[in-house]
Amino acid sequence: MQARPDAAAEPLLSVRNLNVQFRSNDRLLHIVRDVSYDVRAGELVALVGESGCGKSVSSLAVMRLLSDPTTTRFSGEVRLAGRDYLRLPESEMRRLRGRDIAMVFQEPMTSLNPLMTVGRQIMEPMLEHLDIDRAAARERAIDLLKRVGVTDPKRRMDQYPHEFSGGMRQRVVIAIALSCNPKVIIADEPTTALDVTIQAQILDLLRALVKETGVGLVLITHNLALVARYADRVNVMYGGRIIESGTVEDVLRQPRHRYTAGLLMAVPRLDLPRAARLHTIPGQPPSPARFPSGCAFSPRCGAATAACGSVPADTVTRDRRYACFHPVVDVLPQEGEHAAAGAEHTFGTTVLSVRGLTRHFHLKRRAVVRAVEDVSFDIPQGGTLGLVGESGCGKTTVVRTLLRLQSATSGRADFAGQDILSAGKRDLVALRRQIQVVYQDPSTSLNPRHRIASILAEPLLVHGLCKSQGEARARVEELLGLVGLPAEMAERYPHQMSGGQRQRVGIARALGMNPRLIVCDEPVSALDVSIQAQIMNLLADLQAKLGLSYLFVAHDLAVVRHISDVVAVMYLGRVVETATRAELFSTPRHPYTRALLAAVPSFAADAGQGPEAKITGELPSPLNPPSGCVFRTRCPMAVEACAKVVPPPVAFSDTHRVACIRV
Structure with missing residues (x-):
């Protein structure tokens, strides 16, 4: 247990009744509403909530980076070391910004x-x-x-x-x-774009610097597991307000507000038995242009009553606050108390068999990028193969090669009696109808100039699955119903839909071809946890109803464990371990797999602390991969022999294979 900062100490940063309004089309949108919190020396305070709840806007206001009086209004009090700098002129604020208070933004390249x-x-x-x-x-x-x-x-x-x-x-x-x-640092989603191993390194670093230098750190994130591992206190935001705050132990183990409890139950967790379905929060977060009266969460809350038509006052108990008329009274299930899913499925047939898949890119001066090297795996009929690994390991190259968006250097990929990698143009058109893809970012894969009806009808007409516009329209309505969207959504443009709704449209478009296999390329990584749970449940329901098979590419191992039947772990272009879900997550054998699992932030207090699982350094370049085992330069178990030979897969069971000479 980490030592908690002294709650009686004078806060370095004190925010009181902060309000932010943006002018839009001659009206004011109230984005941040009466936000108050403190940050003390040596304390890491988390600010969590779904996209649009006001986390980043409130922090930009604290940094005085929202100061255009023609578009923005803000009020309240922000004291830094006892001095209210919201009242300071901009010239003086510039001398404080960067010196006394600094910010780490989400995307370092910007x-x-x-x-x-x-x-x-x-x-x-x-x-x-x-x-x-x-x-x-x-x-x-x-x-x-x-x-x-x-x-x-x-x-x-x-x-x-x-x-x-x-x-x-x-x-x-x-x-x-x-x-x-600086006295205070604000970190706005500092690890969202990073792999789980690098994420752990960055947050371990930030945590150590906070304790070493005594700065106060505000961590903005939507990842509750990160909060559980690294934060001292947490503020949960919804609809521009802080609706619950307290120590991490109190809020995450015994939440009082029903929104906090809903978020926690929607998170797939590695420290609990796998549930058959994820809990979901119905509906969408409120729009500032159509903000509900009273409690902002009441339209999505199953316990709402007439009393929720007014804004609940804060209830203060010990060192925590919550604003809810119907607080949760039961403790959330902890390890061993979770309702587990049924027995593991067994699959007798294979929908796609990949053997020896290799893809090299030839650059100038005879340089060769060995992006994918001798990759083999099977996708079960009616099941899901999860493909995991760090950025740069070759996951996307495998997907693009199997979809024939680029050619393979060598290998086979047998689907329905045909080799995808050598299929001619005519055969490839037929294969692509049976193999569809759902992309990571639906905003970039949906034409912004077309209505949803046109987006879904176009492939149906091009491939001759519908003979007329009327037939296509009926099929569009059927597809929207399959993914849980009302028929009137067909008349909307993509920008008029939420992220979760756009992802459902992407899934509907893939279903339109009546495929046997759908490639899901990071389909939930850009979504809030509650929307992520809805999409994952939808994918499971469609698989059970239509007999679909999935190739599910992801870097979130908790998500992969929930949705996959078989898992293949990639590192620097090679598959280092393949196993069933139960085998991989109960008895991981490759040092890289164990390192990935140890790096995953967990709600368990002692998770991921084993020294043998610690991973350091960064992924080597595929231009110059290490000799022998590609993981040896970062492996805590490496010996001299690891540099001499590429380890062949060793079978521990009919379904569990590991490429390592030390296991």
Whole structure:
């Protein structure tokens, strides 16, 4: 158990009754409503909630980055070390921003200048705010890079952001935030775009820096497991308000507000037995343009009564607050108390058999990128294969090659008696009707200029599945019904729908071809946890009803465990372990698989702390992969023999194979 910061200590940052309104089409939209919280020295305070709840807007207001009086109004009090700086002129605020309060943004490539070296960008705030010369600033920048875990900092000072990986760029942004020894740092989704192993490294680093330097840290996230592992206190936001706050132990183990309880039950968890279905919160978060009266959550709450027509006052008990007329009284199920799913399915037939799939990219000067190397797996008929691994491991290349969006260097992929990789143009058209895809971001895969009816009808007419517009229209309504959307959605454009609704349209479009196999490429990674649960339940329902098979690509192992029957783990272009869901998550054997599982943030207090599972460093380049076992450069179990031979898969059962000489 981590030592909790002194609750009686004077807060470094104190926010009181913060309100933010945006002007839109001659009306004011109330985005943030009476938000109040404190951050003390050495404390990590989390701000959580679904997209649109006001987390990021409230933090931008705290940073005084929303100051255009023609479009924005804000009120309240924000005290930094006892001084209310909302009343300060912008010229004085500029002297505080970066020096006393700093921010780490979600996407480092948008906050780093691509035309400036990394070293210059770290030195810039020091030269602006501190009384030091360039030589001293450079020495401090080198020391900061070393502290945040960047190797060879003297050399990397003179490199540009594009020469760094995603995890290293985020470390640079953290170094910039620390450069002037701020009192408070606000981190806005600092690990959303990172792999689970790099995410763990970044948050371990942030947590250590908070304790070491005594800064206060505000962590904005939608990942409740991250909050459970790293935060001291948590504020849950909904509809622009903080509806529950308290210590992490209190709020996450015994939530009082029904929205908090709904979020927690919607999260797929590795520390509990797998449930047959995920809990879902009905409906959508409220729009600021059509905000409900009274409790903002009441339209989605199963316990709502007439009393919820007014705004509930905060109930204060010990060190926590919640605003709910009908608080939860039962403790959420903990480990061993969760309703588990039934027995594991067994599958006798295979819908897609991949053997020796290899894809190399040939660059100039005879350089070769070995993106996928000798990959083999089977997808069961009516079941799901989960394909997991870090960014750059080759998952997307496998998908694009199987869909014939690029050619394979070698290998076979047998589907319905045909090799997809060598099929001619005529055969490929027929195969593509039977193999459909659901993309990660529905916004970029749906034509913004077409209505949903046109988007769904077009492939039906092109492939001759419908002979007339009337027949296509009837089929569109049927497809919308299959994915739980009302028929009137057909007249909307994609931008008029929520993210979850757009993803349902993407699934409906795939179903229109009556496929046998659907490739799901990160279909829920961009969705809020409650919407994610709805989509995952929908995919399971459609599989049971239509007998579909899925190739489910993801980096979230909790999601993969919930939806997959078989799992293949990839590292640097190779499959290092394949097993049934039960085998992989109960007895993982490859060191990389164990490292991935250990890095997953968990609600269990002692999860992922084993030293043998610790993974360090970053994924090597496929331009120059390590000899022998590709994981050996990051493996805590590596020996000299690992560099000499590529380990062949070793069978531990008919369904469990591991490519490692140490198991």
